[in-house]
Amino acid sequence: MDKSPLPVQNVHRSDKNVAGKEALVKLLRWHFGHADFRGKQLEAIQAVVSGRDCFCLMPTGGGKSICYQIPALAKPGIVLVVSPLIALMENQVIALKEKGIAAEYLSSTQPTHVRNKIHEDLDSGKPSVRLLYVTPELIATKGFMVKLRKLHSRGLLNLIAIDEAHCISSWGHDFRPSYRQLSTLRDSLADVPVLALTATAAPKVQKDVMDSLRLRNPLVLKSSFNRPNIFYEVRYKDILENAYTDLCNLLKSCGNVCAIIYCLERTTCDDLSVHLSSTGISSAAYHAGLNSKLRSTVLDDWLSSKKQVIVATVAFGMGIDKKDVRMVCHFNMPKSMESFYQESGRAGRDQLPSRSVLYYGVEDRKKMEFLLRNSENKKSPSSKKPISDFEQIVKYCEGSGCRRRKILESFGEEQCKKTCDACKHPNQVAHCLEELMTTASRRHNSSRVFITSSNDKNNEGQYSEFWNRNEDGSNSDEEISDSDDGAEAGKSLTGPKLSKKLGIDEKLVLLERAEEKYYESNKQVKKSERNAISEALRESSKKRLLDELTPVLQLLPSVDEIDSQNASEFLENECYRKYSKAGKSFYYSQIASTVRWLGTASRDELMTRLSPVVSLAREEEPSGESMLVTEPAEKIEEEDAKIHTAESRVYEPTQQLVVSPSRSPIMLPQIPSFSEFVNRRKMKHNTSLDNSSEGFDDKKPAKIMKLQ
Numbered sequence: 001m002d003k004s005p006l007p008v009q010n011v012h013r014s015d016k017n018v019a020g021k022e023a024l025v026k027l028l029r030w031h032f033g034h035a036d037f038r039g040k041q042l043e044a045i046q047a048v049v050s051g052r053d054c055f056c057l058m059p060t061g062g063g064k065s066i067c068y069q070i071p072a073l074a075k076p077g078i079v080l081v082v083s084p085l086i087a088l089m090e091n092q093v094i095a096l097k098e099k100g101i102a103a104e105y106l107s108s109t110q111p112t113h114v115r116n117k118i119h120e121d122l123d124s125g126k127p128s129v130r131l132l133y134v135t136p137e138l139i140a141t142k143g144f145m146v147k148l149r150k151l152h153s154r155g156l157l158n159l160i161a162i163d164e165a166h167c168i169s170s171w172g173h174d175f176r177p178s179y180r181q182l183s184t185l186r187d188s189l190a191d192v193p194v195l196a197l198t199a200t201a202a203p204k205v206q207k208d209v210m211d212s213l214r215l216r217n218p219l220v221l222k223s224s225f226n227r228p229n230i231f232y233e234v235r236y237k238d239i240l241e242n243a244y245t246d247l248c249n250l251l252k253s254c255g256n257v258c259a260i261i262y263c264l265e266r267t268t269c270d271d272l273s274v275h276l277s278s279t280g281i282s283s284a285a286y287h288a289g290l291n292s293k294l295r296s297t298v299l300d301d302w303l304s305s306k307k308q309v310i311v312a313t314v315a316f317g318m319g320i321d322k323k324d325v326r327m328v329c330h331f332n333m334p335k336s337m338e339s340f341y342q343e344s345g346r347a348g349r350d351q352l353p354s355r356s357v358l359y360y361g362v363e364d365r366k367k368m369e370f371l372l373r374n375s376e377n378k379k380s381p382s383s384k385k386p387i388s389d390f391e392q393i394v395k396y397c398e399g400s401g402c403r404r405r406k407i408l409e410s411f412g413e414e415q416c417k418k419t420c421d422a423c424k425h426p427n428q429v430a431h432c433l434e435e436l437m438t439t440a441s442r443r444h445n446s447s448r449v450f451i452t453s454s455n456d457k458n459n460e461g462q463y464s465e466f467w468n469r470n471e472d473g474s475n476s477d478e479e480i481s482d483s484d485d486g487a488e489a490g491k492s493l494t495g496p497k498l499s500k501k502l503g504i505d506e507k508l509v510l511l512e513r514a515e516e517k518y519y520e521s522n523k524q525v526k527k528s529e530r531n532a533i534s535e536a537l538r539e540s541s542k543k544r545l546l547d548e549l550t551p552v553l554q555l556l557p558s559v560d561e562i563d564s565q566n567a568s569e570f571l572e573n574e575c576y577r578k579y580s581k582a583g584k585s586f587y588y589s590q591i592a593s594t595v596r597w598l599g600t601a602s603r604d605e606l607m608t609r610l611s612p613v614v615s616l617a618r619e620e621e622p623s624g625e626s627m628l629v630t631e632p633a634e635k636i637e638e639e640d641a642k643i644h645t646a647e648s649r650v651y652e653p654t655q656q657l658v659v660s661p662s663r664s665p666i667m668l669p670q671i672p673s674f675s676e677f678v679n680r681r682k683m684k685h686n687t688s689l690d691n692s693s694e695g696f697d698d699k700k701p702a703k704i705m706k707l708q
Ligand SMILES: Nc1ncnc2c1ncn2[C@@H]1O[C@H](COP(=O)(O)OP(=O)(O)OP(=O)(O)O)[C@@H](O)[C@H]1O
Pocket: 034, 035, 036, 037, 038, 041, 058, 059, 060, 061, 062, 063, 064, 065, 066, 198, 199, 318, 319, 320, 321, 323, 349
């Protein structure tokens, strides 16, 4: 049932040719129940109601629809909305009708009698419809254009809104050739204001949209693309035991939340959905391979929360306004940062905390590169754009820096907008810091020298570590906090901005000093609880090490003397002893690097590092205190002082270790880069498969894969 309309004269103050804020807010409250406008909504509405073109760039879920829905209620006449998807039009029309707003859409999928009724209404001279949704294909037809001109000549066409306007640009991620034809609108309906709306921020796309639509002196409104309520995370398939299991556990750990999982291929959607369902997660696949009836049933079930998880190809989601999507997972890589932003942006439209989880796999990357290269060759051999777009998302996954910053930077958005010296004069600040470091380290008495970096482009990966996995048993997002002391120190110590003039030895000395200073200064500071390493975290770390070690021990020959339980406890204890004082982030990092090392270590390397456990096993009867018992931090402090220098060095791969049967200095291996790690792990896996199929000879020396 239609709500009684608010008097239009209150809204449109023709004297100033600007719609009054109060009246517009009234409309918003009356029809939509929102307390006030968000972001740039009001400015956009006021512009178009006063007859001005407007280009409106708002993040996904930012509330772009209101920018043309309110104008439709503010003036008599019609607002024409061009939308790329029938499902999207249908959804919006249903939602508007539920609010009592006269909206319709025209599409070939509707029965003839419904279409005829809408046309009759349009021809009536006093149409009741306020919002008319159409596809770009319909606009391109002669008959419909004639109808629009007629409406216009009767003063009934108030506004043309082009939703998802990036579809007009071949630079955009969802290019629709039919959108190109919208440029003719300006010729035929010269003085009707045009509102272009998009969440695609790439500057090239913006310009292309404005040029193609021939916007005249448009009001350009751009909101920040930051989605503060979304927590971004990347998980690495190649270091997961089983990505399906990991995803199941992740979904279960989040409770019965509404989620979208994007896959590259239809078969993956089907397989994954079956797998999730078999573990008790209510899910359904959605892709173009299903018939339309099944697709709409799946969509309805998901929209009405009958199904919790929808496993879909990227064909799903554009413009779907489900507010409570708590998680969007990319089980395969998206093809660009733009696609990723749009797709992950479907989480948390209600502004409540939500998650984006991207599962990165080297195989997926190769596959996508292959597909993009192929499509590139077909289009124009000179264009390298899809690949360069894809590289951005690869960097997002492989880089160790802030994920959010990478997203925003790829859209040309600076978070700080040069309001600090580090962003405004990065070279100057870097130079000062280098000077400071050199001077302070020469004097030996600086209280705190951290080597900081405001960007992670230099030497990326050399000291990198994955900071993004939540290893704590508590599963709390808070555990990975930017303000975490350990993380701060970690960034400082592992930051790559060491002077290029310094040799590796000098750099190591500086790193050691910075680390010592960090420990020193932290002795006085009472460690906050947030930075403490909890028992739950320790237990989950032990388990992680055990999970990695068990299959390794099964694959390697002659390692019977290593007990996986004892060994994982030993390794965890080693990490704890080293980093308990530095904080949780250091500890995380060390556990993660140990796990990676386990994936690549040869038998000899393993035996050497685990020699204390092996020797204990040999003695059969461990006398007195077990070395595996967690030692109090004070005692460890003394021990650490003795072994500190040795531990904090990065060892050259050729270095030989002298191992005493009892406790020996623990020499950690060099941390391989991510790609090295994955390649070596694969090589190792293949080798072991070969060996097992040929019947492995126990006496053969284990193949040692040297670190690069
Ligand atoms: N002023 C407002 N106050 C509160 N909620 C609002 C306001 N404006 C819009 N919303 C809500 O925000 C959600 C997203 O709105 P909308 O679908 O228009 O976003 P969008 O910008 O079009 O996103 P997308 O790019 O994904 O299409 C909707 O649920 C809508 O009801």
